[in-house]
Amino acid sequence: MDDFITTKDVHLYYGEKEALKGITLSFPNKGINALIGPSGCGKSTYLRTLNRMNDLIPGVKITGSIMINGQDIYSPKTDTVDLRKKVGMVFQQPNPFPFSIYENVTYGLRIAGVKDKQILDERVEQSLKQAAVWDEVKDDLRKSALSLSGGQQQRVCIARVLAVQPDVVLLDEPTSALDPVSSGLIEDMLLTIRDKYTIVIVTHNLQQASRISDKTAFFLNGELIEAGKTKNLFLNPERQETDDYISGRFG
Numbered sequence: 001m002d003d004f005i006t007t008k009d010v011h012l013y014y015g016e017k018e019a020l021k022g023i024t025l026s027f028p029n030k031g032i033n034a035l036i037g038p039s040g041c042g043k044s045t046y047l048r049t050l051n052r053m054n055d056l057i058p059g060v061k062i063t064g065s066i067m068i069n070g071q072d073i074y075s076p077k078t079d080t081v082d083l084r085k086k087v088g089m090v091f092q093q094p095n096p097f098p099f100s101i102y103e104n105v106t107y108g109l110r111i112a113g114v115k116d117k118q119i120l121d122e123r124v125e126q127s128l129k130q131a132a133v134w135d136e137v138k139d140d141l142r143k144s145a146l147s148l149s150g151g152q153q154q155r156v157c158i159a160r161v162l163a164v165q166p167d168v169v170l171l172d173e174p175t176s177a178l179d180p181v182s183s184g185l186i187e188d189m190l191l192t193i194r195d196k197y198t199i200v201i202v203t204h205n206l207q208q209a210s211r212i213s214d215k216t217a218f219f220l221n222g223e224l225i226e227a228g229k230t231k232n233l234f235l236n237p238e239r240q241e242t243d244d245y246i247s248g249r250f251g
Helices: 043-049 080-086 101-111 117-130 134-140 150-163 180-193 206-212 230-235 240-246
Strands: 003-014 017-028 031-036 060-068 087-090 168-172 198-202 215-220 223-229
Touching: 003 043, 003 198, 017 031, 017 043, 017 198, 017 215, 017 223, 031 043, 031 206, 043 168, 043 198, 043 215, 080 087, 087 150, 101 117, 101 150, 117 134, 117 150, 117 180, 134 150, 150 168, 150 180, 180 198, 180 206, 206 230, 215 230, 215 240, 223 230, 223 240, 230 240
Parallel strands: 031 198, 031 215, 087 168, 168 198
Antiparallel strands: 003 017, 003 060, 215 223
C-alpha cells in the first residue's frame, strides 16, 4: 500500500534554532498514527508542517519535502486554504467559534460556497454522528457551542473538521485538557473513523498511543528516533532511547 503522507529530510528553523532535524517519516492511507515524545521534542511542530500552520509564525524556515497524496504541499502552486480543508486540524484546547453548534459545523462548508440547506443539514448530522456527539446535541443545534462541556466542545470541533470531508485529520493532544470519560469517548470515536481518514495524533499519553494507533513515531530533541507498528515499538523497541522513554526512565 502506497503511503499517503511522505516527509523526507524535513528541517525546520525558528530563526537560528533548529526545531526539526531531518525528519523522514511516512504514513499510510487511512488509520491512526501517533507521535510521542517528551514536551518540546518537535512532535507538534512536525504535525503543523503537514498543513503549513508553521507558515503563520514569523521567521520560520522549512527545508525538505512533504508530499500528501502525491502533491508537494510546499509548492508555490499550493493553495493553503484548500490544503487546510483537505488536512484538517484539531487543537489541544477546544476552540469552538462563538456561534451555534450548527453554525460551527457548517462553517467550512459555507466558506466553500455550500448554500443548499439540505446538504448542510445532512453534513451536520453525519459529522456530529461521526464525532460521537449527535445524540447529546441533536435537539439543541441552535444552542451556542460555548455552552457545551469541554468534552462536547472538542467533539464539535472534530465534527467541524470532518464536515468538509478532509483526507487527513491532525490532532494535537486533543484529549489533554479533558477528563478521562471525555477522553475515552474521543478515543472510541477515533477508532470508529480510522478506516475513513488518515489520522495523525500528537499525544503525551503513552497508554492512549498504544490503545488506538496503528503506527507510532517517537521524537526526541527534534529528531525522529524510531517509527513503526505500534505493537512492535512498545513491546520490542529497536532503540535504547525509545525503551527508556516508554518504560518511564525519562520524559
